[in-house]
Amino acid sequence: MELKEIIKPENLVYRRTPLLTDATLSYCPGCGHGTIHRLIMEVVEEMGIQEDTIGIAPVGCSVLAYDFMDIDCSQAAHGRAPALATGIKRLWPDKYVFTYQGDGDLAAIGTGETIHACNRGENITIFFVNNGIYGMTGGQMAPTTLEGMKSSTSPYGRNSKTMGPPYKITEMIARLDGTYYVTRQSVHKPGPVRKAKKAIRIAFEVQKEKKGLSFIEFVSNCNSGWKMTPNESNIWMEENMFPFYPMGDIKVDGKLVES
Amino acid sequence: MKELALMKGNEAIAEAAIRAGVDGYFGYPITPQSEVMEYLTLQKPEERTGMIVLQAESEVASINMLYGAAGTGKKVMTSSSSPGISLMQEGISYIAGAELPCLIVNVVRGGPGLGTIQPSQADYFQSTKGGGHGDYHLIVLAPASVQEMADFVDLAFELAFKYRNPALILSDGLIGQMMEKVELPPQKKRVTEFDQSWVITGKHKGRERNIITSLNLDPDKQYEHNLKLKAKYDSMQQDVMFEKIECDDAEFLLVAYGSSARICQKTVDLARGRGKKVGLLRPQTLFPFPTAEIARMAKKVKGMMAVELSSGQMVEDVKLAVNGKVPVYHYGMVGGKIHSPDDVLHAMEEKYIGG
Numbered sequence: 001m002e003l004k005e006i007i008k009p010e011n012l013v014y015r016r017t018p019l020l021t022d023a024t025l026s027y028c029p030g031c032g033h034g035t036i037h038r039l040i041m042e043v044v045e046e047m048g049i050q051e052d053t054i055g056i057a058p059v060g061c062s063v064l065a066y067d068f069m070d071i072d073c074s075q076a077a078h079g080r081a082p083a084l085a086t087g088i089k090r091l092w093p094d095k096y097v098f099t100y101q102g103d104g105d106l107a108a109i110g111t112g113e114t115i116h117a118c119n120r121g122e123n124i125t126i127f128f129v130n131n132g133i134y135g136m137t138g139g140q141m142a143p144t145t146l147e148g149m150k151s152s153t154s155p156y157g158r159n160s161k162t163m164g165p166p167y168k169i170t171e172m173i174a175r176l177d178g179t180y181y182v183t184r185q186s187v188h189k190p191g192p193v194r195k196a197k198k199a200i201r202i203a204f205e206v207q208k209e210k211k212g213l214s215f216i217e218f219v220s221n222c223n224s225g226w227k228m229t230p231n232e233s234n235i236w237m238e239e240n241m242f243p244f245y246p247m248g249d250i251k252v253d254g255k256l257v258e259s
Numbered sequence: 260m261k262e263l264a265l266m267k268g269n270e271a272i273a274e275a276a277i278r279a280g281v282d283g284y285f286g287y288p289i290t291p292q293s294e295v296m297e298y299l300t301l302q303k304p305e306e307r308t309g310m311i312v313l314q315a316e317s318e319v320a321s322i323n324m325l326y327g328a329a330g331t332g333k334k335v336m337t338s339s340s341s342p343g344i345s346l347m348q349e350g351i352s353y354i355a356g357a358e359l360p361c362l363i364v365n366v367v368r369g370g371p372g373l374g375t376i377q378p379s380q381a382d383y384f385q386s387t388k389g390g391g392h393g394d395y396h397l398i399v400l401a402p403a404s405v406q407e408m409a410d411f412v413d414l415a416f417e418l419a420f421k422y423r424n425p426a427l428i429l430s431d432g433l434i435g436q437m438m439e440k441v442e443l444p445p446q447k448k449r450v451t452e453f454d455q456s457w458v459i460t461g462k463h464k465g466r467e468r469n470i471i472t473s474l475n476l477d478p479d480k481q482y483e484h485n486l487k488l489k490a491k492y493d494s495m496q497q498d499v500m501f502e503k504i505e506c507d508d509a510e511f512l513l514v515a516y517g518s519s520a521r522i523c524q525k526t527v528d529l530a531r532g533r534g535k536k537v538g539l540l541r542p543q544t545l546f547p548f549p550t551a552e553i554a555r556m557a558k559k560v561k562g563m564m565a566v567e568l569s570s571g572q573m574v575e576d577v578k579l580a581v582n583g584k585v586p587v588y589h590y591g592m593v594g595g596k597i598h599s600p601d602d603v604l605h606a607m608e609e610k611y612i613g614g
Contacts, residue, residue: 003525011334015409035458037313049461050461050462051462051463051464052461053461053462054459054460056327057472063474064474064476066468066470066472070462070468071461071462071468072325072459072460072461072462072468072469072470072474073468073470073471073472074326074330074459074470074471075357075470075471075472075473075474076323076326076327077323077326077349077350077353078352080319080320080323080326080350082325083315083319083320083321083323083324083326084323084324084330085327086313086325086327086347087283087285087322087323087324087325087326087328087329087335088315088327088328088330088331088459090283090311090324090328091282091283091311091328091333091335092331092460095460095461112317112319112320113316113319113320113323116315116316116320118374155450223368
């Protein structure tokens with residue numbers, strides 16, 4: 001078959017959503033951020049809600065998320081995205097408002113804002129990208145860094161006795177009455193990517209129906225910070241991150257999932 | 260018909276906010292300004308006008324709720340007192356950098372640290388020189404009466420939207436807690452009628468996406484941004500406001516704002532009763548500061564005294580304006596204590612040439 005016979009609309013199996021801009025992604029090759037950005041923008045496109053969607057970018061690797069998503073955005077101070085989202089959503093209750101935050105942003109400096117926005121049941125969506133490290137600042141220890149895991153500020157490995165153990169904020173906020181849908185996903189393989197996209201769709205549908213706060217944790221890799229190749233980092237993630245941060249739904253329809 | 264009420268300054272701010280058509284208030288309790296949120300919640304503004312009132316988990320959260328909300332282009336505000344305003348400084352810097360209009364009310368108490376819950380004017384530097392990190396200024400209004408607490412709410416929003424800049428009402432525990440007669444402003448519709456071209460509403464077809472940010476990784480862009488902000492702050496001089504009391508023939512000038520200005524008003528009467536030609540210049544805007552007017556007065560008087568409830572903050576701006584032409588003194592109680600008109604009179608007589 002010749003090329004011109006192949007490139008026909010009826011043979012189209014994939015197209016990039018126009019809601020991703022043409023700006024070159026600032027993320028390292030192999031990083032999960034780009035895939036997560038794409039999935040969120042695909043869902044916004046498919047639901048036809050671009051004109052009503054407002055994103056909040058954090059401080060961290062995704063500080064420039066607004067350069068890549070063709071939607072109205074506000075950039076937040078470190079950790080404060082859920083407070084910004086609260087302010088916007090209270091004034092625009094019919095808009096779709098989401099935050100996009102890393103582990104240092106959401107689970108360390110922004111713990112207070114995260115827990116209280118979840119507890120109030122703000123009708124927003126929180127996307128939480130957990131790669132167990134501060135990526136932007138050069139690979140320092142995060143609240144989610146695993147026991148024994150090396151980082152630039154735990155060069156001999158995290159010692160839980162002196163540095164505190166890693167904690168699962170997603171399981172914590174799932175126990176608050178204000179959260180309606182809480183799930184943990186990944187985007188390192190085609191199968192998980194499809195599942196993650198379904199979860200994003202559910203989160204926006206929950207917001208559409210004004211049922212409460214939806215929270216999706218993406219366990220993701222940081223091949224640069226972990227000092228691995230992209231493939232090595234994905235294998236390491238499956239073997240080390242997933243046992244501590246298990247995949248799947250934690251709360252559905254406002255009820256905790258029996259484990 | 261005039262609508263009169265007897266109110267605390269804090270309550271007047273809250274009532275004026277509802278009447279100014281404010282869309283959202285985000286706050287956290289702290290003495291001596293807790294009446295602002297208490298009054299608002301009691302009034303059910305969600306029923307009166309549709310105004311949203313939300314108690315945040317901290318001042319850090321409330322200022323960032325304000326930051327988010329200000330990006331919608333609606334009229335939004337918060338209030339706090341000194342330690343709470345210190346906590347807010349990071350957020351205020353972001354709001355100034357992103358050029359968002361909003362209102363912040365500081366009902367000042369004495370510091371540093373937890374200090375005292377008594378009145379103070381020791382947050383002048385923090386209010387007028389930026390307060391947080393980076394090159395920026397707030398529009399700063401200084402009410403000297405419960406009436407001005409009410410009137411300055413609408414004025415603050417007018418200036419905040421005119422310049423796309425956060426405005427601060429710098430009050431203190433004295434004005435916030437005291438009760439006075441106040442003529443209430445008329446109820447405005449809760450409709451934001453300002454330029455909406457920059458606000459985040461969701462990206463509509465046919466326009467570029469709107470981004471609220473204070474981030475410029477490219478130094479050339481940040482350079483341009485800083486120069487643009489500087490030009491904006493300079494242009495605010497056109498909206499400088501001050502009141503002059505008995506200044507026409509004055510030989511000695513008191514400069515005071517807010518509660519100290521109320522006290523100094525009486526001092527002027529006492530001094531005039533003793534045959535001393537004393538005047539009072541009361542800045543109503545502290546940023547922009549009435550520099551030109553003070554420079555003009557420096558050619559007419561033999562000396563000036565800045566009177567403030569601090570160990571000497573505004574006096575520095577008075578000295579800059581006077582530029583060595585005449586002696587400039589400072590007088591003021593600290594630690595939450597309040598000077599009396601007689602205290603100011605005695606202090607002035609010590610300094611007053613020929614006193």
